Amino acid sequence: MKGDRVEIVVDAGDTTRTYEVVASRAGRRVEAAVRRGVVEVSEVTRTGAVVRTARFMANRVLALVEQPVPREDGSEKQGQTGRPLREDPET
Numbered sequence: 001m002k003g004d005r006v007e008i009v010v011d012a013g014d015t016t017r018t019y020e021v022v023a024s025r026a027g028r029r030v031e032a033a034v035r036r037g038v039v040e041v042s043e044v045t046r047t048g049a050v051v052r053t054a055r056f057m058a059n060r061v062l063a064l065v066e067q068p069v070p071r072e073d074g075s076e077k078q079g080q081t082g083r084p085l086r087e088d089p090e091t
Helices: none
Strands: 005-011 016-022 029-035 038-044 050-057 061-067
Touching: 005 029, 005 038, 005 050, 016 038, 016 050, 029 061, 038 061
Parallel strands: none
Antiparallel strands: 005 016, 005 061, 029 038, 038 050
């Protein structure tokens, strides 16, 4: 979703560098994958077409932080009735 972002902290020898991949338009999302020793972070459209990709050597990546935008459309609510899905038994 627009605003989702992934921060990548990479070891650059004597210092660290931080890179950011952001979903720049509505309907796009950011996906991260580790394949064959390479960390790949891509911005993807609704249809699955890759817009841009950032690649880093996995042994140089210190941190990979996914930061989703808080959703307000109700997609993360607990249930339809507003109650938790499982109630704790009374003791």
